[in-house]
Amino acid sequence: MANNHRRKLFTTRRSLIGGISAGVLVAGALTTTSMMSPASAAEWPTPSDDRRISETQEISGEVDGGMVRYIGEGDLGDGGQDEGQPPMFKLADGATLKNVILGAPAADGIHCSGSCTLENVWWEDVGEDAATFRGGNGATFQVIGGGARKAEDKVLQHNGGGTLKVRGFAVEDFGKLYRSCGNCSTQYERHVELDTIEVTAPGKDIVGINENFGDTARLRNITVKGDGDRRIRPCVRWQGKEGGGEPTESGSGPDGRHCLYSEGDISYE
The missing domain is CATH 2.160.20.10 (Single-stranded right-handed beta-helix, Pectin lyase-like)
Incomplete structure (x- = not known):
C-alpha cells in the first residue's frame, strides 16, 4: 500500500x-445490553x-x-x-x-x-488521543462501555461532523474526556451525548464544545469521584477557529442551549 x-x-x-468469531464475547467481556454501568478503577x-x-x-x-x-x-x-x-x-x-x-x-x-x-x-x-472521530455531518459514532486513563490531554477527539454517543464509559486521570476540535481546517456543527459515565479525578474538563459552530453537549447520569473541591468542569464552551489559530474559552456550565444538563445530572462521590 x-x-x-x-x-x-x-x-x-x-x-x-484465531478461533473467536465476531459474535462471541469472551469471559469477562461486557455485552451491549449490560454496559450502562461503567467499570470502576478496580x-x-x-x-x-x-x-x-x-x-x-x-x-x-x-x-x-x-x-x-x-x-x-x-x-x-x-x-x-x-x-x-x-x-x-x-x-x-x-x-x-x-x-x-x-x-x-x-x-x-x-x-x-x-x-x-x-x-x-x-x-x-x-x-x-484515545480515539479520533472523522466523517461528515451525517456521521454517527458510538462508544459503548470501556474506559480510558492516563490521558495527558484529550480522550475522545471529534474532528468531523455528526454526533458522538458515549454510554457506560469510565475515565480517570485525564485532561478532557471529549473535545470538539477547536481549530480544524474544516469545522462542523458537532453534538455529543454522554450517559452513565464514571469520572475519577484528577481531571480537567468532561466536555469542551464550540458554541459559535452550534455544538451541543447532553450530559446524563455523570458520577464524579475523588473531586471534593469540584474542580473538574462538566461542560466548557469555546469560540472555535477555522483553519488554525487558538480557540478562546467563552464560558462553562449549563446554558440551556449548548451545555444541556442540570445540577441533578452530575453527582459527586
Missing part, C-alpha cells in the same frame, strides 16, 4: 485472534494475551478482539503527545471494533474514518 503504516489484517466479522479487564504491532491495523465490518492487549512499537511506539502520530487502529466507515485493550505505547489510539462503534474498548495509558 502507499501508506506503509497500514496493512489490511482484518475482514468483516473476523476475530483479531474492575479494569485483564488481557487474554499481548500483541505488539508496528503498523496501523485497518478494520472493516465487525471485529471482536477477544480482549487481547495491543502494544505499539516502531512508528506506533513513541508514547509521546506529538500531533500527527498514526493510529493503532483505523476503522472504515460503518465498522465496529469490540473487546480490545490498548496498552502503552498507544500512538494516536483509534481513528474512525466515518460512522463507527467502539464497544468494550479500553485504553490503559492514552497516547496522543
Whole structure:
C-alpha cells in the first residue's frame, strides 16, 4: 500500500485472534445490553494475551478482539503527545471494533474514518488521543462501555461532523474526556451525548464544545469521584477557529442551549 503504516489484517466479522468469531464475547467481556454501568478503577479487564504491532491495523465490518492487549512499537511506539502520530487502529466507515485493550505505547489510539462503534474498548495509558472521530455531518459514532486513563490531554477527539454517543464509559486521570476540535481546517456543527459515565479525578474538563459552530453537549447520569473541591468542569464552551489559530474559552456550565444538563445530572462521590 502507499501508506506503509497500514496493512489490511482484518475482514468483516473476523476475530483479531484465531478461533473467536465476531459474535462471541469472551469471559469477562461486557455485552451491549449490560454496559450502562461503567467499570470502576478496580474492575479494569485483564488481557487474554499481548500483541505488539508496528503498523496501523485497518478494520472493516465487525471485529471482536477477544480482549487481547495491543502494544505499539516502531512508528506506533513513541508514547509521546506529538500531533500527527498514526493510529493503532483505523476503522472504515460503518465498522465496529469490540473487546480490545490498548496498552502503552498507544500512538494516536483509534481513528474512525466515518460512522463507527467502539464497544468494550479500553485504553490503559492514552497516547496522543484515545480515539479520533472523522466523517461528515451525517456521521454517527458510538462508544459503548470501556474506559480510558492516563490521558495527558484529550480522550475522545471529534474532528468531523455528526454526533458522538458515549454510554457506560469510565475515565480517570485525564485532561478532557471529549473535545470538539477547536481549530480544524474544516469545522462542523458537532453534538455529543454522554450517559452513565464514571469520572475519577484528577481531571480537567468532561466536555469542551464550540458554541459559535452550534455544538451541543447532553450530559446524563455523570458520577464524579475523588473531586471534593469540584474542580473538574462538566461542560466548557469555546469560540472555535477555522483553519488554525487558538480557540478562546467563552464560558462553562449549563446554558440551556449548548451545555444541556442540570445540577441533578452530575453527582459527586
